[in-house]
Amino acid sequence: MLEITDFRDFSISNWYDKFKHISMETIMIELPDELLKRIQADIILADDSEEESEPELQNQDSPEPLSAEFVQTFKNAMNRLNNSAFVKNNWHAPIDAKMFSFGNNLKVSNIEDVILYFTSSGVIQDDFSNIKGIPFCIALRKWISLHPAAEFRCIVINNVLRGITPRDWPTYYAHFKEEGPRIIEQLMSFYIENIKITFPRENYIFDVVFQYPDRPIVVDFGPLNSKTNLYAFSWKEIQPLMGKDVPEDLPPVFRYLETDIGIMMKADALNKFAKCHS
Ligand SMILES: Nc1ncnc2c1ncn2[C@@H]1O[C@H](COP(=O)(O)OP(=O)(O)O)[C@@H](O)[C@H]1O
Ligand SMILES: [Mg+2]
Structure with a gap:
């Protein structure tokens, strides 16, 4: 159940001022x-x-x-x-x-x-x-024109960025394989420099989009709970991480679809083909 503090902290009227330099x-x-x-x-x-x-x-x-x-x-x-x-x-x-x-x-x-x-x-x-x-x-x-492949959801647990998932999921993008390490690095430093200390929560998600020339901007913040759409991740695997401390410099897992699943049953294929990189 969401609390009034959730509604307050995740209301754009509350977070925008602190992040407008890195948002639209x-x-x-x-x-x-x-x-x-x-x-x-x-x-x-x-x-x-x-x-x-x-x-x-x-x-x-x-x-x-x-x-x-x-x-x-x-x-x-x-x-x-x-x-x-x-x-x-x-x-x-x-x-x-x-x-x-x-x-x-x-x-x-x-x-x-x-x-x-x-x-x-x-x-x-x-x-x-x-x-x-x-x-x-x-x-x-x-209004910004954005490419769906440039949109990511970032999962923050105990003030550490633990997971990155494409928001356009499950869609196969061939370039994620090669660019994965760079995406991880960029989002990790973006999080540490701009969000970590400023956002008033320990567990949450934030959405970003890479804008030309390759700069992430914040699209939104949201609560992290069983109702959250975690795209490539599942609540079952995220929930147990919530109480656990990890080193601050542990790189996040970037999970994306490794293979073009085409017309296969997407729901079935998710687990089989999702690949983790960290
Ligand atoms: N300023 C914008 N211009 C164009 N498209 C946008 C803009 N902001 C968001 N979108 C598109 O709309 C989608 C949903 O926006 P978002 O703010 O995350 O809404 P919600 O929180 O309801 O999911 C984004 O994934 C993006 O594709
Ligand atoms: Mg949102």
Whole structure:
């Protein structure tokens, strides 16, 4: 069960300031009540409409107008980001609403896009219904074009970087074999120089993407628990490491798919073909 401290520490509104020099530019705007209501009304409406043949459309027809001040703040933020942004709430992106976006990429250029993604995302809805005590925000992040092979999740246990996994998993990338040692080295020093002492937790994950010319930047932080998607790793193998101290300079394991598993059953093949390098 996540605690309020988890929600606080992993909220972008909490970590961004400390890491903005190594992250993409982000502008956070507090989610106004009328917008939260509108998103939640749409949720209720959507639930209703499954059961009743005549859903109440009143909310949708006459939503409480957004304040001029908020609309202006939003526009200014979008201008600063060249009118092309990636949107999240404090914790999550509306990834599960991707199919509603033009080009399937969740790019945002106006407030209507944000409303559409937030109302059609179960992940965002869950956060807004379950999390209490932390002001919700719209985080607009400068849109960057990134290659899926350049995205990694890093697993930190007892303040030591223990594991690195591609986020695009299980996809075979031939260059990982040759570049593995360099990826390990770069992420290890990136972690030690920029994150280790600054992030206020001992066990967590952080996501990075390598940006031209080969500099890692932080995409996100998240809790490390049984619900965490560990991609190439499993919770079963990570959990026992949590109580154990290891030398600080122990290199992390970079686990990636060694063989192109093609159309084989990916789930079956994961264990067979995943290779560890450290
Ligand atoms: N600023 C951005 N521009 C373009 N794509 C992004 C940006 N930030 C994240 N993404 C893409 O969206 C994915 C999910 O983003 P992330 O912030 O990790 O969301 P979540 O925490 O919900 O998983 C990333 O893996 C990346 O591919
Ligand atoms: Mg995340």
